[in-house]
Amino acid sequence: GFDTYFTSRTLENNRRNVWFAEYWEENFNCKLTISGSKKEDTDRKCTGQERIGKDSHYEQEGKVQFVIDAVYAMAHALHHMNKDLCADYPGVCPEMEHAGGKKLLKYIRSVNFNGSAGTPVMFNKNGDAPGRYDIFQYHTTNTSTPGYRLVGQWTDDLQLNMDEMQWGKGVREVPSSVCSLPCKPGERKKMVKGMPCCWHCELCDGYQYQADEVTCLLCSYNERPNENRTGCRSIPIVKLEWHSPWAVIPVFLAMLGIIATIFVMATFIRYNDTPIVRASGRELSYVLLTGIFLCYIITFLMIAKPNVAVCSFRRIFLGLGMCISYAALLTKTNRIYRIFEQGKKSVTAPRLISPTSQLAITSSLISVQLLGVFIWFAVDPPNIIIDYDEQKTMNPDQARGVLKCDITDLQIICSLGYSILLMVTCTVYAIKTRGVPENFNEAKPIGFTMYTTCIVWLAFIPIFFGTAQSAEKLYIQTTTLTISMNLSASVALGMLYMPKVYIIIFHPELNVQKRKRSFKAVVTAATMSSRLSHKPSDRPNGEAKTELCENVDPNS
Numbered sequence: 241g242f243d244t245y246f247t248s249r250t251l252e253n254n255r256r257n258v259w260f261a262e263y264w265e266e267n268f269n270c271k272l273t274i275s276g277s278k279k280e281d282t283d284r285k286c287t288g289q290e291r292i293g294k295d296s297h298y299e300q301e302g303k304v305q306f307v308i309d310a311v312y313a314m315a316h317a318l319h320h321m322n323k324d325l326c327a328d329y330p331g332v333c334p335e336m337e338h339a340g341g342k343k344l345l346k347y348i349r350s351v352n353f354n355g356s357a358g359t360p361v362m363f364n365k366n367g368d369a370p371g372r373y374d375i376f377q378y379h380t381t382n383t384s385t386p387g388y389r390l391v392g393q394w395t396d397d398l399q400l401n402m403d404e405m406q407w408g409k410g411v412r413e414v415p416s417s418v419c420s421l422p423c424k425p426g427e428r429k430k431m432v433k434g435m436p437c438c439w440h441c442e443l444c445d446g447y448q449y450q451a452d453e454v455t456c457l458l459c460s461y462n463e464r465p466n467e468n469r470t471g472c473r474s475i476p477i478v479k480l481e482w483h484s485p486w487a488v489i490p491v492f493l494a495m496l497g498i499i500a501t502i503f504v505m506a507t508f509i510r511y512n513d514t515p516i517v518r519a520s521g522r523e524l525s526y527v528l529l530t531g532i533f534l535c536y537i538i539t540f541l542m543i544a545k546p547n548v549a550v551c552s553f554r555r556i557f558l559g560l561g562m563c564i565s566y567a568a569l570l571t572k573t574n575r576i577y578r579i580f581e582q583g584k585k586s587v588t589a590p591r592l593i594s595p596t597s598q599l600a601i602t603s604s605l606i607s608v609q610l611l612g613v614f615i616w617f618a619v620d621p622p623n624i625i626i627d628y629d630e631q632k633t634m635n636p637d638q639a640r641g642v643l644k645c646d647i648t649d650l651q652i653i654c655s656l657g658y659s660i661l662l663m664v665t666c667t668v669y670a671i672k673t674r675g676v677p678e679n680f681n682e683a684k685p686i687g688f689t690m691y692t693t694c695i696v697w698l699a700f701i702p703i704f705f706g707t708a709q710s711a712e713k714l715y716i717q718t719t720t721l722t723i724s725m726n727l728s729a730s731v732a733l734g735m736l737y738m739p740k741v742y743i744i745i746f747h748p749e750l751n752v753q754k755r756k757r758s759f760k761a762v763v764t765a766a767t768m769s770s771r772l773s774h775k776p777s778d779r780p781n782g783e784a785k786t787e788l789c790e791n792v793d794p795n796s
Contacts (some may be wrong), residue, residue, distance in 0.1 A: 242308060242356070247293040255288050267296045267665035309355040317347040370395065413636055429454050444469045462628050464636040475627060479643040480543050480716075486715035487543045490722035494539035497730055501533045504737045505553050516751045520740060521572065523595045527602055528568040528732065535560030535729035539722040550624040551645035556613055558652065560606075562659035562725065565732060569686055570662050571598050573669035578685050580673070609658050616655075622646070630713055644713050649708060652721070660697065661678050663779030666690055689735045693728050700724040 254260045262565035265272060270286035292298050296685055326333035327331040348363070355361040358568050363369055372395050376388035407415055423429055423441035428450055432438040444456035449465045449472055459465060466473045508525060517525070538557050544550045575593050591597075623646040631640040632686060637780035670687035700720055707716040743750050 242304065243293075247291070248301075249292065251288050261703060264290070266293065266299075269407060275703075294421065305356045307363045309357075311353065313348060313351050313361060316351040316353055317344060320351070321347045334757055338643065348778050368518050376407055381406075403772060423453070426450050426465070427430065428452075428456050446634075447639075462641065464625070464639050466520065475639050475641045476630060477643050478640045479545055480718055484715070486719045490539045490719055490726060491543065493723065493726040493730070494536045497536040497726055497733065498533065500733060501529060501536065501729075504733065505529050505533075505740055507741050507744060508737075511751070514744065514751050516740050516743060521595065521598070524568045524572055524602065525737075527599070528565055528736070531564030531566075531568060532729040534564060534732050535725045537561070538725055541720060542718050542722050546624045546643055548622055548624065548647045551647070554645055555616060555622060555655070559609055559655040559657075560613075561657045562728065563606055563609040563662065564602075564657065565729070566659055566666050567602045567664035569690070569732070570605065570669065572667040573603045573683070574601075574688055575674050577669050578674070605662065612658060613655075616651070620646075620651075649705070649717075663690065663693060667694055668682070685735045685739070689732050692731045692735075696724055696727045696731070 249260065250256075251261065252263060258373075261272060264270075264286065267431075268286060268290045268292075269282055270284045271282055274288045290296070300412060321339065322332065322336055325339065326334045345367075349367055350363075352360065352362045359372060361369065368481075373393065374390055375392040375394065377391045378387070379389045380386040387530045389404060389406075392398065393623065402414070405414075407413075419435065419438035420429075420440070423439075424462040426449070427441040427443050429439040430442050431454070444450050444465070446458040447459050447464055449459055450468050462475055463472040464475050465471070470670045480490070482488075505526070508522070509528070511517050512522065534557055538554075538561055539558060541554050575598060579593060625644060625646045627642040627644060630642045631638075633639055666686070670683070673683040674687055704717055705718045707713050707720075710716060
């Protein structure tokens with residue numbers, strides 16, 4: 241209808257359209273003689289006999305249908321409005337004349353008819369007409385002419401014919417056409433500034449987990465992220481196991497030491513009344529063997545699974561074995577030193593050199609350690625803890641909670657501190673008595689024992705504190721501590737007891753009673769030793785070989 245109407249328009253019957261003359265010039269590429277002509281690029285005159293569609297190419301513009309539908313929409317709205325407001329009134333009634341634009345808009349939005357293209361014309365609640373689109377894609381193939389191909393439509397929803405679509409480089413799959421791909425589990429979205437629909441994916445690192453699309457949160461102190469970092473899981477609990485290489489070596493040494501200590505103790509008990517056992521000071525020898533035995537026993541307590549009972553025994557025996565050992569050695573070296581110092585000044589025997597006095601002195605020294613332990617129990621009762629910081633590595637998968645006794649490094653050193661003080665003091669006396677004749681008591685073996693022990697503990701301290709920040713701290717420190725105590729006990733056992741056991745078992749002919757000497761005789765021997773030490777001699781340090789000092793009679 242519109243095409244028929246429009247192609248019949250001429251300059252004569254369409255004078256009401258002021259733009260029609262300009263359209264006429266453009267359509268027929270001619271110039272009208274009327275004033276105001278804007279056609280400057282041609283000299284050809286318009287005759288007025290030209291006809292649209294015959295003398296020119298005519299094709300209706302695609303948007304004309306929308307104009308037609310809009311006019312019909314207005315007409316239908318006015319018709320319905322007139323029908324409602326002016327039912328029996330011919331023409332426009334007064335009520336319709338005074339109706340406002342809002343009421344007319346209401347009728348326009350409610351129209352529903354078939355448009356010029358045969359499709360329904362209606363409006364939604366927002367006043368928009370339903371969109372209708374044909375979707376074309378430009379195709380280039382070797383078998384057909386390049387051009388646009390219909391591949392889909394959109395009315396109420398999108399309908400695409402995927403088989404008809406063509407993608408670059410011959411790809412058959414639909415390429416991604418998004419600003420950002422979805423983030424993987426364990427990743428959060430970091431929005432791109434200025435592009436609210438685009439983001440970068442960032443992995444939740446360390447001990448973080450993905451709380452939501454844009455947030456990573458830290459797991460609690462006793463948890464670590466799960467495998468895909470979408471939540472948290474408990475950190476495994478570990479302890480020093482018996483089958484661990486860190487435990488096998490100390491346990492092996494401790495077992496050998498315990499067997500050797502029991503063997504020595506059994507030998508001494510079996511030959512308790514023989515001269516060598518009596519001359520070595522039986523009472524302090526058994527005390528020293530007890531301390532050595534406890535030094536080996538602590539290895540098993542340090543490796544055992546922590547509980548309140550185990551932690552209590554650790555506190556008690558951690559420094560007790562060393563304290564008993566060095567208290568006995570200190571008492572021995574102090575006795576030797578006082579005897580020979582007194583012998584240089586007087587023929588009177590020094591006080592407190594009898595076996596009973598020696599046991600009393602040793603017990604007093606040990607009681608200081610026990611008092612400190614009891615105070616420790618009162619101030620800080622034994623307890624077990626799970627330390628999640630000790631093995632909290634950069635990689636959460638390797639993080640472990642360490643089950644251990646609530647004992648700090650400082651408390652361990654304080655517990656051993658008194659024993660170390662006794663050890664240092666004993667070493668000082670060993671140095672002072674180094675000039676004592678070689679067969680007087682056990683001065684020389686005790687000296688060698690203390691020198692070696694000091695070297696062991698000097699090596700222990702830097703290793704113990706140097707690994708305080710290591711993830712293997714529990715294993716290294718426990719192994720270092722137990723091996724140091726095993727070595728200290730083994731040095732004392734080997735240097736002070738093994739020679740005596742060797743003589744008792746393999747050379748019983750040397751295990752004979754030597755005559756008991758008076759203190760006056762000992763004084764004379766000490767004086768001779770002092771004089772000889774200032775003269776050249778074939779013996780080291782000018783030592784004179786004399787008899788055992790333990791045979792001295794303190795009452796003489």
